[in-house]
Amino acid sequence: MHSEIASSRTAQRARPGARVSRLYEAMDLMLGSVGDPLALKSLAASASYSSFHFDRIFRELTGFSAVDYQRKRRLRRAAHLLRHEPDVAIVRIAQDCGFPSNAAFAKAFRQQFAMSAKAWREGGWRDYMDRQVGRESDVSFFVAEPGDLQALLAPYRPPPPGSIAARIAVRSLPAAALRYRRFFGQSGAALSSACNAVIRQHEQEREHAHQLAPAAAAAARAWYGVFDEDPGFTGAREYCYDFGYADGGGGSDDPALGLRLLPAGSYACLDFHGEWPRFRSMYEDWLDRQALWRLDSTRPHIQRVERGADGRWRGWLALPVKKR
Structure with a gap:
């Protein structure tokens, strides 16, 4: 299954067109609204697709569903802010990045980065960067x-x-x-x-x-x-x-x-x-x-x-x- 997705993504890169360009625009809308609720139907409409086809094509292009992609981007934005905005409370960062509660944010952050937001802010980001990303x-x-x-x-x-x-x-x-x-x-x-x-x-x-x-x-x-x-x-x-x-x-x-x-x-x-x-x-x-x-x-x-x-x-x- 993974190889099929990889082949599909390679084909998309090799033969991009207007369809892909419309998805780019939808993705940029997602980036600009990291803190807002994800309205999949509205995003799909902005790219001239039904919700079902939008999510399928989005997954072919990126390897992620639109919902999962936005969740990962929210968490990386939070990680960014935790590192560079040390005077902003963690609960405020969670809210600004679109999480409905501090508990939901804490669970999602630990799943993504294998540590708490507090540990990340205190220097864990450096270990993660060297160990997980390289x-x-x-x-x-x-x-x-x-x-x-x-x-x-x-x-x-x-x-x-x-x-x-x-x-x-x-x-x-x-x-x-x-x-x-x-x-x-x-x-x-x-x-x-x-x-x-x-x-x-x-x-x-x-x-x-x-x-x-x-x-x-x-x-x-x-x-x-x-x-x-x-x-x-x-x-x-x-x-x-x-x-x-x-x-x-x-x-x-x-x-x-x-x-x-x-x-x-x-x-x-x-x-x-x-x-x-x-x-x-x-x-x-x-x-x-x-x-x-x-x-x-x-x-x-x-x-x-x-x-x-x-x-x-x-x-x-x-x-x-x-x-x-």
């Missing part, structure tokens, strides 16, 4: 060259203290419309290969249409990777990762691409060129060591990359932050 789970390597297995498979190593923090600047980024392909259940080398396949296809199409040299085609576009949750708390099977490019207003003929708005706001940004820093290093060397900013869990993590004139990738990582 040090290689950080999605910052999504666009590393597929042949560079040494970089893709290298375990996380903390940077020298202060070396990442010294390079971070908090900037106000404008909103941006993104045309994207969504990937489920892929991480590490698999995700890198999938994103590179998108880039290569785009470069070939541009070269054919505009008679551009490959290097010129590559340099003509910046690419964005977007992750809506803490990379360290989400296992590979539950990854939901958006990869694409800024929409210039001309639209797209590809029905496989979704359209989402990256929200404006304050972001802690780390510039890079010819290296692959990880979000985790930004958390540990900067976010956890300063007192002015905290993570804003309502906005996504963003990476922007493009090829420089020297052929190497350059860009920035951006953590959404708000003042304490």
Whole structure:
């Protein structure tokens, strides 16, 4: 049965279309209403499906029912808040994440993370991240060259203290419309290969249409990777990762691409060129060591990359932050 689901999900990724794009929009509605009751009928209607067909297609695409998917996202949002909002009461976090009672939240949280919310807040999150998800789970390597297995498979190593923090600047980024392909259940080398396949296809199409040299085609576009949750708390099977490019207003003929708005706001940004820093290093060397900013869990993590004139990738990582 598992292999049948995996085959179905692989087929969905290989032949996405307007149907999948509508499901993307429904999923984004779910993300934006984590604290609200799940109205499956309304979600199905937003994607132009009956409740039965919506849940069946949703399960084919993600491997989870819509109800289970939303429950897991609520719990990860709660885990996020427990780590980054230490002054907010646990009962308040449970309510804000859509749980009807503290008892229901406590039971669900323990089932998901194998510890109490209190233990998680007191540092259990770090053990969970290392043990259950793994040090290689950080999605910052999504666009590393597929042949560079040494970089893709290298375990996380903390940077020298202060070396990442010294390079971070908090900037106000404008909103941006993104045309994207969504990937489920892929991480590490698999995700890198999938994103590179998108880039290569785009470069070939541009070269054919505009008679551009490959290097010129590559340099003509910046690419964005977007992750809506803490990379360290989400296992590979539950990854939901958006990869694409800024929409210039001309639209797209590809029905496989979704359209989402990256929200404006304050972001802690780390510039890079010819290296692959990880979000985790930004958390540990900067976010956890300063007192002015905290993570804003309502906005996504963003990476922007493009090829420089020297052929190497350059860009920035951006953590959404708000003042304490």
